[in-house]
Amino acid sequence: MSNNRPALLTDHYELTMVSAALRDGTADRRCVFEVFSRRLPSGRRYGVVAGTARLVELIRDFRFDPTEVDFLRRTGVVDEAAAAWLTDYRFTGDIDGYAEGELFFPGSPILTVSGGFAECVVLETLVLSVLNHDSAVAAAAARMVTAARGRALIEMGSRRAHEEAAVAAARAAYLAGFRFTSNLAAGARYGIPTAGTAAHAFTLLHDDERAAFASQVATLGKDTTLLVDTYDISQGIRNAIAVAGPELRAVRIDSGDLAVIAQQSRELLDSLGATETKIIVSGDLDEYAIAALAAEPVDMYGAGTAVVTGSGAPTAGLVYKLVEVEGRPVVKRSEHKATIGGRKVAVRRHKPTGTATEEIIVPQGVPDRKPNDRMLQHAYVVGGEPVSLPTLDQSREHLRECLISIPWEGLKLSAGDPAVPVTVVPAD
Numbered sequence: 083m084s085n086n087r088p089a090l091l092t093d094h095y096e097l098t099m100v101s102a103a104l105r106d107g108t109a110d111r112r113c114v115f116e117v118f119s120r121r122l123p124s125g126r127r128y129g130v131v132a133g134t135a136r137l138v139e140l141i142r143d144f145r146f147d148p149t150e151v152d153f154l155r156r157t158g159v160v161d162e163a164a165a166a167w168l169t170d171y172r173f174t175g176d177i178d179g180y181a182e183g184e185l186f187f188p189g190s191p192i193l194t195v196s197g198g199f200a201e202c203v204v205l206e207t208l209v210l211s212v213l214n215h216d217s218a219v220a221a222a223a224a225r226m227v228t229a230a231r232g233r234a235l236i237e238m239g240s241r242r243a244h245e246e247a248a249v250a251a252a253r254a255a256y257l258a259g260f261r262f263t264s265n266l267a268a269g270a271r272y273g274i275p276t277a278g279t280a281a282h283a284f285t286l287l288h289d290d291e292r293a294a295f296a297s298q299v300a301t302l303g304k305d306t307t308l309l310v311d312t313y314d315i316s317q318g319i320r321n322a323i324a325v326a327g328p329e330l331r332a333v334r335i336d337s338g339d340l341a342v343i344a345q346q347s348r349e350l351l352d353s354l355g356a357t358e359t360k361i362i363v364s365g366d367l368d369e370y371a372i373a374a375l376a377a378e379p380v381d382m383y384g385a386g387t388a389v390v391t392g393s394g395a396p397t398a399g400l401v402y403k404l405v406e407v408e409g410r411p412v413v414k415r416s417e418h419k420a421t422i423g424g425r426k427v428a429v430r431r432h433k434p435t436g437t438a439t440e441e442i443i444v445p446q447g448v449p450d451r452k453p454n455d456r457m458l459q460h461a462y463v464v465g466g467e468p469v470s471l472p473t474l475d476q477s478r479e480h481l482r483e484c485l486i487s488i489p490w491e492g493l494k495l496s497a498g499d500p501a502v503p504v505t506v507v508p509a510d
Contacts, residue, residue, distance in 0.1 A: 090150045093207045094159060100200045101164040109167075109200035114406035114425045117179075117193035117213060119186065123221075123395035125497040128488065129186040130224050130481060132254045133216025134179055134193070138468045140208060141173050173201055177463035180428075182472065183257060183481030184458060185488065186217075187441055187500045191426040192400070194459065199407075206402045214400050215247060216254045218392035222369070223258030224485065225393065226385055228493050229373040234261040234382040236277050238364065239390030251390040257478050260389075261382075272474055279307040279334055291318060295325040307332040307362060310347075319347060323354045332360035332381070340365070341378050348379035368393045369495055411446060422506060429455040430502070438487045441504045449507070 103109035122129055146154075146168040155165045175197020186192050193209065195202050226235060237255040240248035252268035262277035263269060269276035280298055288294040295308050304326045310318030310333045322333055333351070335343055340363045351359050363375065364384030372383050388394075403421050404412055411423025424446035431440040432454040441458075442449050449455070461469050472480070485493065492501020 090146070090153075091208045091211060092204055096204050096206055097154065097160050097164065097168075099203055100167065101160050103200050103203075104163050104167055105161075110198040112408050113197070113199045113202055113404055115195045115202050115206075115402055116191045116405050116426065117195075117209060117400050117402050118189055118191050119399045120401065120419070121188050121399065122500060123218075123392075123399060125495075126221060126225075126395065127492045127494065127498055127501045128221070129190075129398055130217055130220040130258060131180045131182055131184045131186055131192050131213075132220035132257055133212040133250065134182045134462065135471050135474070135477070136216065136250065136253070137209060137212040138177070138462050138471065140212065141177070141205060141463065142468050144171075144173060144205070144208065146171055167200070171201070171204070172466060173197065173205065173463070174466035175201060175463070176461070176465065178459045178461050180458050181460055181477065181480055183477040183479075183484065185481075185484045185501070187502055187504045189422075189443060189504050189506065190441060191428055191443065191459070193462075194425060195402075196425075199404075203404075210400055210402050212250075214397045216250055217398035217400065218395055219251045219254035219390060220258045220481075221398065222391075222393035222395065223255040223260055223385075223389050224481065225369040225495060226367075226372055226383070226389060227259035228485070229369045229376070229495065230383055231376055233380065235372075236260065236262040236264060236362075236382060236384045237386075237389055238264040238278070238384045239386035239388075240265045242387040243390040248390065253474065255385075255389050257474060257481060259478065259482060260385075274474075277307075279309055282309065282312045282336075285309065285312040292321045292325055295322055299326045299330075304329045305331045307334050307360075309334045309336065311335050311337050315343060315347065316350060319350050320354065323351070323356050323359070328354065328356040328359065330356060330359045332362050334362040334364060334384070336363075336365045336384075340371075340380075341375055344375065344378040344380050373495060406446075428458040430458055431455050432487065436487055437489060438484075438502045441502050443504060443506045445506065445508070447508075 151165050151168050154160045177195050179193035237252050237260045243251055249268045252263035252265040253272050256274045262275045264278040268274050285294040308322040310322055347361055360381035362382040363380050367383055367385045368388035405423055406425050413423040414421040422445055426443050426445045428443045429449045430438055432438050488501040
């Protein structure tokens with residue numbers, strides 16, 4: 083798979099529908115599909131929209147090359163008419179959605195895809211693959227940022243994810259407020275600041291700990307981070323300061339009772355004159371572990387597995403459903419999976435102070451707007467062509483502002499109602 087074009091990221095059933103719709107003449111019927119979640123993951127009070135900028139680029143470049151079409155034809159997935167259609171495929175419709183970094187709640191229409199049935203339905207797997215993954219990571223990362231209370235976080239979970247998912251996860255974590263990533267591909271592709279230090283293997287390579295530290299400092303200078311828990315943490319700190327001096331930027335601790343060790347390490351560093359040397363902790367940290375360290379002298383957290391896997395919620399639970407055909411609302415009535423028909427418009431309602439109070443969703447209509455309402459949907463693609471999108475840093479700032487706007491109860495890590503209630507009102 084290339085960085086810019088998904089390789090046949092389409093499900094068999096999507097092409098079954100395309101083939102049948104081409105045969106019966108319904109493939110070009112004007113349709114509206116919406117992406118939303120029926121419920122938030124257990125214990126969550128908000129979701130975070132992430133991955134839309136990546137998705138727009140992927141849709142722009144979404145094509146079926148000759149070898150893929152030949153495979154589909156040979157294996158009987160599509161007939162000749164569908165094979166010809168796929169050969170010439172490019173999306174020519176419109177896409178609107180919530181801004182990247184926006185919060186969402188159950189029922190929020192975070193993405194709307196409009197166009198011919200076939201050209202829209204063939205995108206379902208791509209759309210959900212990107213948004214479910216990135217939004218899950220961003221929501222977990224945002225909770226960690228809240229728990230860190232202003233202290234910096236570094237994303238370091240590449241070894242716990244697929245190689246391309248690792249890059250996307252680093253981007254989503256940065257969007258959510260992480261300060262750095264250890265993933266250099268993400269740094270090169272998205273301009274995310276990178277950081278990292280040596281692993282235990284580098285210490286074990288050398289005859290003793292001091293030799294390893296001396297090599298690292300000689301190469302990188304004192305503005306580096308030394309991993310001090312390969313053997314004995316207290317002696318590791320003494321060795322680090324003995325080699326680098328009190329100007330050493332940071333030490334990292336990756337094991338043990340971090341609350342106790344952080345206190346002891348701070349006292350030891352201060353006694354050695356290294357009062358400005360920072361303490362970085364890592365080791366299977368999630369938002370709960372980070373929150374438990376709030377009172378300890380920790381300067382930065384390194385999060386890996388938990389952030390790249392959504393910290394217990396590896397998918398955002400988003401679905402892609404047909405809600406309108408030729409201007410006519412259509413609904414699914416399956417038990418527990420019913421949908422609301424018609425293209426929807428959404429606004430976030432706020433107090434004059436800026437606190438969000440409600441999300442208003444109107445199917446097939448326009449909300450009755452009040453002075454402090456904010457429209458949530460924006461154009462992403464018009465007539466198949468992407469429009470200008472915010473930068474990653476702008477989306478990062480947007481999420482920061484959104485988190486400030488929700489009631490403080492919505493930032494709790496405990497289970498509870500969605501941070502902002504959603505009301506679906508009938509059109510005028």
